[in-house]
Amino acid sequence: MTHIWPIGGGKGGSGKSFLVGNLGVWLAEQGKRTLMVDVDLGAANLHTIIGIPYPKKSISDFINKKVKTLEETVIETQTANLFLISGAKNSLDVANLPYAQKLKVLRAIKKLSYDFILLDIGAGTSFNIIDFFMISDLGVFVTTPEPTSIENIYRLIRAVYFRKVRKMIPQRDFKKLVETALTRYEDSSIDYLSALVLLMKEQYPQKGKALERSVQNMNFHLVLNQLRKKDNPRLGMLMCKIVNKYLGIKVEFLGNISYDDRVHDAVCEKDSFIYRYPYTQASLDIRNFCNNILSISNLKSNVRNDALTEQRL
Amino acid sequence: MKPFEEQHYYEILDISPGASPFEIRNAYKMALQMYGNSSPVSYSFFSKDERARLLSILEKAFLTLIDKETRLKYDKKLVEQGIIDEESLYCEDSREPIPIIDLKRSKERISVASIPKSLKSEAASNPVIREILAQDVLTGEDLKKMREALGVSLENISEYTKIRIGFLNSIEEDQFDDLPSKFHLRSFLKSYLDCFHTDSESIIDRYMKRIDG
Structure with missing residues (x-):
């Protein structure tokens, strides 16, 4: 079973590519065939993080039909079991991917067969980014303890939710729904998104139920990166609590990762941090994070296997 | 996704109806950490107006539950409305401090x-x-x-x-x-x-x- 883990987080510079790089190396060392895909289309740099400054192929080759399958754009890395689909050498307008091409990429990624596929998702909350995020039920949000980053995380989570609603209702009906929601709840105390969901449940009860189910199935995780000593270590846990309580979306806290100046050195050296500085607190935290990802994935496949056996019986 | 106004005081503080005063105090402290005006946790999550309402409800909830009498009244109301079970309510099994010296004496001592x-x-x-x-x-x-x-x-x-x-x-x-x-x-x-x-x-x-x- 292939586990697809999108890793994103709204704001740039919070350490998404850095974490993907280290997680990939760690998983590969555990003997898992791991593929990292750089879908930060306009600003790719995953290849730099893992020390491949000049990748020969990139995802653009697939988008521009230079090659037929996505598999052909995969390149090997210095680490055994670790593979990369780079976003380097992309054409300059690749960030504005048309809908049809995006669907093609998403489908192609789902067809790939690896133990783990890690998607490095760029900053922002545009539809392209959110659709990459919604490729699987799993997902990791990366944030730093700064309000700018926290703000973007909440925005991203809401945007994902909004996209779910949006996808379920045809364009014309959706416009009507928004108008009704805006007029009816104008003076009311509830926020726009909740109003929309409430109205949808009322006007399309079946779709409302489907939405509820799909929201319950989402299994997101949060990592708090660059935690300095004076920051509140419970920040991430409390953020998850708020999202669970007031958006009804399940987000589990995966742990803090300590701030370390040496991360900068490792990135400059284009080397993997957890192997360059294995005995730092930050490395310990990252390995904990990797372990959590692995055990959650194992749990998922166990549940799936159980379900499959049940079906067969 | 229940609006704050529709949550009862135990829900808004994230505690069970059987919570002790100690737990209530802790829950309130935690809530302030989460929803306070300068809290980084909920930064941008609520609008200014929402936060103000939430904080005022939290304060009301805390002041009601931390006082024995008002809590009793409030509990009664919730039980009457069928929102919570009477059995799940907090009952104070207060114990008097036991004087250690008493343990050494025989029970039929003459007072x-x-x-x-x-x-x-x-x-x-x-x-x-x-x-x-x-x-x-x-x-x-x-x-x-x-x-x-x-x-x-x-x-x-x-x-x-x-x-x-x-x-x-x-x-x-x-x-x-x-x-x-x-x-x-x-x-x-x-x-x-x-x-x-x-x-x-x-x-x-x-x-x-x-x-x-």
Whole structure:
């Protein structure tokens, strides 16, 4: 079973590519065939993080039909079991991917067969980014303890939710729904998104139920990166609590990762941090994070296997 | 996704209806950490207006639940509306502090109160005691007779005066050598006689006459 883990987080510079790089190396060392895909289309740099400054192929080759399958754009890395689909050498307008091409990429990624596929998702909350995020039920949000980053995380989570609603209702009906929601709840105390969901449940009860189910199935995780000593270590846990309580979306806290100046050195050296500085607190935290990802994935496949056996019986 | 106004106070504080005051206080502290105006946790999550409403509800919730009486009233209301179960409510099984010293004593100890104040007036009107008190010099034997006339046991006096029963015995048997000193004897006598005589000083003097010679 292939586990697809999108890793994103709204704001740039919070350490998404850095974490993907280290997680990939760690998983590969555990003997898992791991593929990292750089879908930060306009600003790719995953290849730099893992020390491949000049990748020969990139995802653009697939988008521009230079090659037929996505598999052909995969390149090997210095680490055994670790593979990369780079976003380097992309054409300059690749960030504005048309809908049809995006669907093609998403489908192609789902067809790939690896133990783990890690998607490095760029900053922002545009539809392209959110659709990459919604490729699987799993997902990791990366944030730093700064309000700018926290703000973007909440925005991203809401945007994902909004996209779910949006996808379920045809364009014309959706416009009507928004108008009704805006007029009816104008003076009311509830926020726009909740109003929309409430109205949808009322006007399309079946779709409302489907939405509820799909929201319950989402299994997101949060990592708090660059935690300095004076920051509140419970920040991430409390953020998850708020999202669970007031958006009804399940987000589990995966742990803090300590701030370390040496991360900068490792990135400059284009080397993997957890192997360059294995005995730092930050490395310990990252390995904990990797372990959590692995055990959650194992749990998922166990549940799936159980379900499959049940079906067969 | 319940709006704040529709949550009851236990929900808004994220506690069970059986929470103790200690838990309520902690939950409120935690809530302020999450929803306070300068909290980074909920930064941008709520609008200014939403946050203000949430904070005012939180405060109301805390003040209601932390006070015994208002909490009782509020609980009653929730139970009547069928929102929470009566069994899940917090019941205070307050325990009195146990004095450690009590554990060492036997259970049927005679309480201090068992020497009633009326003994003094009884002693004054008792004919046997009056007769004894008419004497010029008093012996241990006399003291014992007076005590027995009032029906008070030596243990009872020992309990009340905290004087060892051996010393009291020695006083009643005139064995002065067993007592620590004359000074002690006087003080013991005073405590002993204070249990049932009003005029202990004169009795002491008449008892001590035999030693002072």
